[in-house]
Amino acid sequence: MEHFDAIIIGFGKGGKTLASMLAKQGLRVALIEKSAEMYGGTCINIGCIPTKSLVHLSSERRLSSISKEQFYKNAIEQKDELTSFLRDKNFHMLDDLAGATVYTGTATFLDDSKIQVKTSSETFELSADGFFINTGSSPITPPIDGLEKADFVYNSTSLQQLDQLPKKLVIIGGGYIGLEFASIYANFGSEVTVIDSSAEFLRNEDRDIAEEVKKVLEAKNITIVIDSQVKSIANRDGGVVVSYRTGNSDHKEAFGNALLLATGRKPNTEGLGLENTSVEVNDRGAIVVDDALKTTANHIWALGDVNGGPQFTYISLDDFRIVKDQLVGAGNYTRKKRNNVPYSVFIDPVLSQVGLNEKMAQEKGVAYKVVTLPAAAIPRARIVQQTDGLLKALIDPNTKEILGCTLFCAESSEMINVVRVAMEAKLPYTFLRDTIFTHPTMSEALNDLFSVSIDE
Template identity: 85%
Template sequence: MKQFDAIIIGFGKGGKTLAATLAKNGQRVAMIEKSADMYGGTCINIACIPTKSLVHQSNERRLSSDSKEDFYQHAIEQKDALTSLLRDKNFHMLDDLEGVTVFTGAATFLDDEHIQVKTDKGTFELSADKFFINTGSSPITPAFEGLADAEFVYNSTTLQQLDQLPKKLIIIGGGYIGLEFASIYANFGSEVTVIDSSAVFLRNEDRDIAEAVKKVLEAKNITFVVDSKVQSIANRDGGVVVAYQSGDSQQAEVSGDALLLATGRKPNTEGLGLENTSIEVNDRRAIVVDDLLKTTAANIWALGDVNGGPQFTYISLDDFRIVKNQLYGDGSYTRKARSHVPYSVFIDPVLSQVGLNEKMAKEQGIAYKVVTLPAAAIPRARIAQQTEGLLKALIDPDTDAILGCTLFCAESSEMINVVRVAMEVKLPYTFLRDTIFTHPTMSEALNDLFAKADE
């Protein structure tokens, strides 16, 4: 049995960054990755990078004279080439590093200090002083009637492997993942229907933002069916049909040649043998951790999606920072110290948010002043011919602090980081109102947005 200083299970952002850091500090590290197709983790192979490649390609389609089918096939090829390149770079980033050994196989805990690794070449055991679990998450498959026998059904991973553009795409799930794929495939030319169980479209967003998003997406030939419960899924006429009931109405159905299940993601804890350890999981099967990301086993940590935190690759990276601060710092950085986490939903245009929106502020009884600016008022948006959207910010009326910001506009995924930095260092809204930005850019819209607070 081979002994290591540390064993990391899962090649995700937090795990791979930690592996390199430990090795550079003289530790002997084993990196266990279940699949050779997942070197570099979920983000690089099946999530952030490939989907954003498709976002970019789908946005470019309006400038192309190619048929939508040819353009889509080219986009899939471009996406595959990119992920293959990054996967290879990530593998060698660790495997070529002195002190790191990469094993491709499935890891199962035998107890708190030993694992079994099953590979194509055989099974062996490893032990270590410390373990770090970074196995990510995977799509949830609901128990819909007829799903097991239905064809042309995909999840967020397998749909990206489809090399023929669906003429009619059905999406079950109106959350952020469902909307991203709806926007992507509508831009490519698919007729898209989104079936959402919620009675309120984007229920966590302010109504003015949600309605602006819905209006833009509906203009892309996306149909939304809200407050709907899926009854069954079946094959029909070389495609798939979904029967559903909306509210108290009669049952209806929609047919298509592809169905995407965008019904959430679950932590990847199955098969890890956690029952053989002192590690506890919660009712969602996420690994229970404290603010230092330690599990209920003294020598084991969990990073990224698997610990039930926000499902973003940059949170996995920030989890690495928490662990690094324990191992090589003063241990002062914890999950509680993490604040103002931004997010972006890469529909077209992009929806980004940080801090509070009006809905949250009202629910928490926080006083605020709201300012808004239509995207059409931004010169850069007119130059780029992307005038759809709305910019919105909340300001503390007593301290001038920025409480939150929602940007539904082109390039908002870049702009939101500027707002986040201002919030993090506790700058008043006047800082963004008066900052010198280059022209013509989308960022300079922050001048005009926050100047609205003086009116």
């Protein structure tokens, strides 16, 4: 049985970065990935990169003279070329390192110190001084009557493989993933219906932001139905019909040539053989870890989505930083020190947020002053013809620090990082108010957003 200093299960951001770092330090490292189509992890192959490629390409359709069907087909091909390139690059960046070996197969723990690896051609056992689980998450398939027999049903992975633009697309789930796909396919030219069970649209966002997002999406020919329960799905006329009830209403129907299930994701722990180890899993299927990401078993850590943390690639990378600090650093950086995690929802325009919004501040009893700015007031927004949206921030009236910021505007995914840096540095809001930004840019809108005196 071959022995390694470290075995990493899963080719995600945290795992591959850790494998590279350890190999470059002279350790013998094995990385096990179950599919050759997933070298580089979810982000590169089926998550951030391909979907944001489609976001970008779909926004350009209005400038194209070719048919929407051909434009969509071309976009899928471009997306596939990009992911194929990055997948190959990621494989060789790791497998070509001295001391690093990539195995393509499934890994199953036999106990706390060894695993069984099953490839397409052989089965063998490996042992290691340390194990790092980075297997990510996968779409949840909800129990819906008729779902198993229905055709034209997709999840966030398989819909991206569809090379024919659906005339009508129904999406079950009005969360961030569902809304991103709604915006993408509406831009490509599909008629989109979003069916969400929540009583409020974007229930975690402030109402003014949520209503602005809803207005923009509906203007793209997206129908949003909230407070609805899907009862059944059935094949009909080259597509599927979704039967649902809204509140106490009679049953309603929505037809789609394609149906996307955007009903959340679950940690990938099935088949890992964790029942053969001392590793505990919680009631949501996530691996239990402490603030240093160590599991309940000695010498086993869990990084990324599989440990139940925020499902972002950059969190997986930050998990790597935590593990690195535990292994070769001072051991001071833990999840407790990770604050003000930003996020962006790549609808069109992009919705980005960091820190507290009004709803959260009120729930926590935090004092604040709110400032807002319509996106239409920004010269750059008029140049790029994206004047929809709203910018909003909360300021601590005592410390003058920024408590949180929500940006629903063009290029907000870049702008939010500037705000986050100011928050982490505990700078007063006046720092952004008085910073020199280039012109004409979206970032200079931060001058105007924070052009207030909170002592007024």
